[in-house]
Amino acid sequence: MTQNREAWGSKIGFILAAAGSAVGLGNIWKFPYIAGENGGAAFIFVYLLCIGIIGFPVLISEVLIGRTTQKNPVGAFASLSNSKLWLSVGFLGVLAGFLILSFYSVIGGWTIGYVIETLRGSLSSFTSPEEAGVLFGSLSGSPAWTLGFHTLFFALTMFIVVKGVQGGIEKSSKIMMPVLLSILVILMVRGVTLDGADEGMAFLWVPDWSKINAQSILIALGHAFFTLSLGMGAMMTYGSYMSKKDSVVTASAQIVLLDTLIALMAGVAIFTAVFASGLNPAAGPGLIFQTLPAVFASMTGGVYFSFLFFLLLAIAALTSAISLLEVVVAYFVDEKGWDRKGAVLIFGGSIYLLGVPSALSFNLMADSKMFGMTFFDVVDFLASNVLLPFGGLMIAIFAGWVWSRTSVMAALKEGAEGLFENYPWFEGVWLFFLKFVAPVLITIVLLNSLGLV
Ligand code: PFF
Numbered sequence: 001m002t003q004n005r006e007a008w009g010s011k012i013g014f015i016l017a018a019a020g021s022a023v024g025l026g027n028i029w030k031f032p033y034i035a036g037e038n039g040g041a042a043f044i045f046v047y048l049l050c051i052g053i054i055g056f057p058v059l060i061s062e063v064l065i066g067r068t069t070q071k072n073p074v075g076a077f078a079s080l081s082n083s084k085l086w087l088s089v090g091f092l093g094v095l096a097g098f099l100i101l102s103f104y105s106v107i108g109g110w111t112i113g114y115v116i117e118t119l120r121g122s123l124s125s126f127t128s129p130e131e132a133g134v135l136f137g138s139l140s141g142s143p144a145w146t147l148g149f150h151t152l153f154f155a156l157t158m159f160i161v162v163k164g165v166q167g168g169i170e171k172s173s174k175i176m177m178p179v180l181l182s183i184l185v186i187l188m189v190r191g192v193t194l195d196g197a198d199e200g201m202a203f204l205w206v207p208d209w210s211k212i213n214a215q216s217i218l219i220a221l222g223h224a225f226f227t228l229s230l231g232m233g234a235m236m237t238y239g240s241y242m243s244k245k246d247s248v249v250t251a252s253a254q255i256v257l258l259d260t261l262i263a264l265m266a267g268v269a270i271f272t273a274v275f276a277s278g279l280n281p282a283a284g285p286g287l288i289f290q291t292l293p294a295v296f297a298s299m300t301g302g303v304y305f306s307f308l309f310f311l312l313l314a315i316a317a318l319t320s321a322i323s324l325l326e327v328v329v330a331y332f333v334d335e336k337g338w339d340r341k342g343a344v345l346i347f348g349g350s351i352y353l354l355g356v357p358s359a360l361s362f363n364l365m366a367d368s369k370m371f372g373m374t375f376f377d378v379v380d381f382l383a384s385n386v387l388l389p390f391g392g393l394m395i396a397i398f399a400g401w402v403w404s405r406t407s408v409m410a411a412l413k414e415g416a417e418g419l420f421e422n423y424p425w426f427e428g429v430w431l432f433f434l435k436f437v438a439p440v441l442i443t444i445v446l447l448n449s450l451g452l453v
Contacts, residue, residue, distance in 0.1 A: 196275060
């Protein structure tokens, strides 16, 4: 089966697809609002540090495990170790893909819904974020609206994944990622040229260290995982289609740089506009769906910017959603011998159904709570705060401690011989962060998520 396995058509195809997985709602919806809530520049500094010392080393490991074994997460661990423990880490990754995609598609649906609402003119008459909030409440409060757009978003995701690695994921990423970057540049230029934009820039770049506390550091670290799609085998799966002629280290560095650049650009585009309109940067999750529509409504030509912005979000969400579905599909194709179409229909369909109660968590099921959380919140918490950090921890331990140093380094040097000759210190530094720094810090995040520290 392995010789017929799919692969990326080109190196740039892989980079764009993996950056597409990394760049998502996490960058454009979540990063700006958590930065806003946690004081701006100082938080961004801590976040960048977490990306550099934990995200980057773990990303290299994930891509490397995938590239070396040319398998999905379960198959990858099975071929590198014969212990059941590591197999179950692979399974938890597939499970996390299942869970994350189910609720991710609900928010992805909202972004498409907002593109349509912009075109229908519903967003153009707001005079305050409160008014935008009322519309948001009534849209997300409508089961037909949330379910309808969840269905549409999911259908698009399945449509791309069914067409395969090269013909679906790579081809669509090569179109969508340049469009995403172009839109972001337009919005950023619009933001920094607004009167009063400098206050937004100061908020992003001038740190107020008093805003940093243990909680914000943990949020930054948890987000570093989510934003780089780490801890559940998405990058492992994408890495499994990568050629052994290319360097895993260089590719991972490019993915990290693109992901970080895009989060920061989104921050600039959003906060310059929010501050120029005198609105609150710490509006929380509603920043994008409530504060920004009010900003656009007060801007000349705002309807065009609003359209571009929600299109940007929809594209970012879609290129991430396809990577989540691919993890699950790759498992059934590689391990269980399913054909791609059947796996997409059956497992995509099941994930879609699991998303239904998440979509209804904002309306019909808003009052059905478990542990004080809606269904949506429970699934999000379990996947993002428990399964991803746990998966990341296990991947760091596997690459740092379980895989023999000789084999891991031989695998890493394949396609990257020049890099290790020019920077011989890289090996020691990478292993140090992987073996010691990442496991300790991730364990703290995990214990905190579970309320134990
Ligand atoms: N990295 C994506 C984002 O920032 O929105 C979310 C994500 C995608 C997480 C794929 C995990 C994953 F496997």
